[in-house]
Amino acid sequence: MLSVSDAEAIILNLVQPLDDQRDTEVVDLLAADSRILARPITSSLDFPHWDNSAMDGYAARYEDVQHSSTEKPAVLEIVEEIPAGYQPKSTIQTGQAARIFTGAVLPAGADTIVMQEKTRQEDKRVFILDAPKPQEFVRHKAAFYQAGTQLLPAGIKLNAPEIAVLAAAQCSQLRVYRRPRVAIFSTGDELLAIDQPLQPGQIVDSNQYAIAALVRQTGAEPLILGIVKDDPVALEMSITHAIAIADLVISSGGVSVGDYDYVDKILESLQAKIHIRAVQITPGKPLTVATFPTQNSALYFGLPGNPAAVLVTFWRFVLPAIKKLSGISEGWGPVFLKVRSHDELRSHGQRETYLWGKLHLIDGVHEFHKAGGSHSSGNLINLAQTNALAVLPIGKTLISPQEEVLVLQLSNG
Structure with missing residues (x-):
């Protein structure tokens, strides 16, 4: 069984980004x-396209205003008013200034802006009450x-x-x-569509909706292929179709070791190379990652069937893969933060454990609040409003309240 970090490295090494010539x-x-x-x-x-003013005020020659003060102001003649979008007509000479507004073109001859708060205007004269710095408030062309x-x-x-x-x-x-194409289907005889009446022993296929939403958030295009029954012939047809039309395929269910878990066997019959079968992670231990010998075929992810495991394995492994596939040049991996835990966090310590909840900013410090209720991989309900996953490494069975914890910060792609 692979460690989480080894699985991530294998997946990112398998991903080939979209081609910058063909896939644009x-x-x-x-x-x-x-x-x-x-x-x-x-x-x-x-x-900027030209020298311009960063402030409302007066455009002047620095040599005329460098010794200005309230007691001995420089007095300049106002020869022009220059609003934004106006081409100055005057060249500022010694003893002259132009009224100018933010963003307006600096007139020829001027090299400094005196902000209006440090001036007093009387008719066509302006009194400079404080010496500016050389070239102050001038935004130079091409700066x-x-x-x-x-x-x-x-x-x-x-x-x-x-x-x-x-x-x-x-x-x-x-x-x-172009947007990466991601084919999505769910497997299982117990699954039914959202608009079908629920019978005993059946469950609604929520995974397909969750995965499609996550895929859209990455900027990729989800290709929804529906529910496939636990039938080897139907599964083979669906997988063959999916790898032919998509850049990446995500199935949920059918990758464990049960009698009706056919995905890995079918992948092998299609000459796929299975790079990952299981990862030391909770939830999400059964995870299949495979490639195919045919050129331009999709990278295959077989996710577990339980809804919490689907979301955790997507956030941890599939999301970085889609980011790299999409053409983003760097920053594919997840973002981890060290924060304070509000709650007691427990795990069995045998696998890297992910507990879902919310990050809050408390008195300027980020704090992780674990979602209430069961953290079973089959509990979909308390996943709502999740924005972070607390990570307990292998061998760590307890994190006490107020103790530091590493969290995976979740975002929309």
Whole structure:
């Protein structure tokens, strides 16, 4: 049985990111939110585009105002008013200033902005009541970015700040990686669809909905293939179809050692190489990860059937795989924090144990609150509102209240 860290390393080594030539598409900027940039971006524009004012005030020559004070103010003639979006007409000469507003173009001859709070205006004259620093409040052309250099690198997720940068650079279309395709199906004779009447011994297939939601949160495209009965022929057909249409396949159930757990046997019959069969993790010990000999076939994840185990193994193993697959250049792995535990946390100590709950910020300190009720892998109900998993390493059976604990912080992809 593999350790959690060894399983993670094997999975990430198996993942081949989308190809930066074949697996890309051009999208409009308004459709680029949360997409992964496939090409570096450069711009022909400098940022700022020109010298401009960072403050409402007066544009002047530093040599005219460097000795100003309340007792002996410099007095300058106001020769022009320059709002944002206006092209200055004057060149500032000795003894002159221009009224200027934030973002407006600095007029020729001026090299310093005196903020208006340090001035007094009388008709067409301004009194400078305090000496500014040289070039104070001047934003120089190309100080933020120089035209022709790299503006954004490939392999980053485009969020609001990056979208704003691209808009400012007049980049209306850009090349991004296509969304990874993830096929999803559930296995088990006991499963029924959400709209079917529940019979004794049956359960509603919640895993398919949970996995599809998680896949969407990563920015990938879920391909919903439904419920497959515990029938070897039907399972083989479903697996064959799934690996042909997807980049990654996720099934739930059928990967343990029961008489009706057929997934591993069928994968072997399809000449798949099974890299992982079980991991030292609770919940989620039975975990199958396989690859196929055919070119461009999907990476296969066979997750356990119990709902808590499905979510934990997705967060711990599948999410990093989808991130790497999507073209993100770095930061695929989970984010761990050391925080204070509000509750007593227990495990048997034989496997790395994950307990679900919520992170709270208490008096400036993050604190983990374990979800109430049973932490059975079959208990779906108390998983609601989970945003963190407390991790108890092998051999650690108790974490007392107020003791430090490592937590896996959960986010939407």
